[in-house]
Amino acid sequence: MSAATPTAPWTRTRLRTSPGTATALFLLVLLTACLAAAFPRAVDRYEDRGLRRTLAAEAPARLTVDVTVEDPGLELTPEQRTVRVSDPVTHAAYRKIAASLKAPLTADPHESSYGTRSAEPMPALDRWLPRIDGPPTQLTLNAQGGLADHARITSGRLPHGDYTARTMEAAVTRDTARHLRLAPGKVVHFPDLDGRPISVRITGVVDPVRPSGAYWSTAPLLRTPEQRSTESQPPTHYWTAALLLNPKAAAAILYTTGRAQSYWQLAPTTDTLTARQLPDVTRSLASIANGPGLLSVRTATASDTADVGSHLGDVLDRYTELRSGITPVVSVAAYGTGAVACVVLLMAGGLAADRRRAELALLRSRGASLRGIGGRLLAETAVVALPAGALGLLLALAAVPYGRVLPPVLAATAVVLLACATLPLRAMAAHRRPHPHGAA
Incomplete structure (x- = not known):
């Protein structure tokens, strides 16, 4: 009975052969997660400071x-x-x-x-x-x-x-x-x-x-x-x-x-x-x-x-009215920035999938399952994106040490999920059917 020939794990092999790509993805997710996590805490701090300044300016009566x-x-x-x-x-x-x-x-x-x-x-x-x-x-x-x-x-x-x-x-x-x-x-x-x-x-x-x-x-x-x-x-x-x-x-x-x-x-x-x-x-x-x-x-x-x-109710109503006039401006900035971040992450995943089209087509032509390819790509991306997202969240919490914790966590998690899912989904969509090697 012959011993099985040991093979290097897929994820470790990819990281060793493409350190530049992994580093770029790490930095991209780190920066995006940090900004996404810092934004809701910055808004909380801005609104709470405005409220307290409004109350401090009022007469105690x-x-x-x-x-x-x-x-x-x-x-x-x-x-x-x-x-x-x-x-x-x-x-x-x-x-x-x-x-x-x-x-x-x-x-x-x-x-x-x-x-x-x-x-x-x-x-x-x-x-x-x-x-x-x-x-x-x-x-x-x-x-x-x-x-x-x-x-x-x-x-x-x-x-x-x-x-x-x-x-x-x-x-x-x-x-x-x-x-x-x-x-x-x-x-x-x-x-x-x-x-x-x-x-x-x-x-x-x-x-x-x-x-x-x-x-x-x-x-x-x-x-x-x-x-x-x-x-x-x-x-x-x-x-x-x-x-x-x-x-x-x-x-x-x-x-x-x-x-x-x-x-x-x-x-x-x-x-x-x-x-x-x-x-x-x-x-x-x-x-x-x-x-x-x-x-x-x-x-x-x-x-x-x-x-x-x-x-007090009149004072709070006046502050709420003022805040409601500013909220649409802040929302436009938030949605615009978020949309740009999503586009950047999607483009990065799409470029990575296009760059590896020949490699993935070869795997499909040799019998690799679509689910197997997606799982390996997901693991390959998650090894880089998860630490980057966690570090970005910690940096955001340290940079803005005020506000709620749950919204920053959800924002950083959304960035990591988007970064992890883009490459596998794009690759699975492009290789739904096996192609002869070199035909794709």
Whole structure:
């Protein structure tokens, strides 16, 4: 029994006899796969950066989700109303409201705020306060949770939580102190529900830790006084400013004419938001404004009249409209580039098949099956194309280290499949029937 004569494998033989062709194919697939994989990640990065720049350019008041309850607990006894607006109760409601938001819309715990405030400014009784055209300065009281964590004391101290129906303590920001000539120790007055004066002692001046953040900028009056005008003709102007109470003294606002209002201002987390998540964010906003989320909010606030409002949807709609105008241009570039890449790969496969026409015709004339020839050509091409495609994908992921992973993988896979299939399919189509050697 004679031993079979060993033969060199087809694929190894072809690579050794045509190293230039294999190298050219490797480089072609490498470059094409790298570009195809990098494109979707570059688009993701472009869209997400545009979204975050759009959100960063907006005022915090247009991004927050605002929940308000007018005259909280008006149907309750005074003692029950005091509990309803207390800091622990409003904080517990904040946690429940934040939990009711559906991802990817989430509340930033560092910039979101809650508390009780005067819904309407109250005229100050002190004539020494600065006036612009004559009307008295208008003041609001604001007991916002977390004041100590978001303010630096520049003089004096933060207000205590003790209060009575006629006396309380408050702090002011540096801007408010400068415009209204306030300082620790000064006392301002405004009328209570019976018209008697309520005194508010200024205990300290503070600086916001992050004045541009949502905690201070959702309601800018909290940080900086405003000049407002009357509706009379001609209009007259006056100052309006906020006094900052200790969160534990929120119930003091119930004794004033300013009409107490409980509020929760949820600042969305925008630094991780992507353009692909916009439909989910829109659905979450719709849910909390008019859907099942609103029921959760009203349960959390124990109020059937809790109102939810936000301009975030308008901001996202404007960005979506802008993106929709740019998408056709990007799509034309993508389809054009992809078509050129496909043509190049098809031409490369076609040229390789034409160059080897005589060789393949000889194999067919000697009895080689069409499937066998296609399989060997597929293996010959895959040995070169698969490593090239994998390396091109890795280079693309390293060059654009941001965005989704699946689209680049699919794009690189499509390039490899096209490169592997072109030569076998072209050769099988040209040699469907055996031809006498030299006749083809």
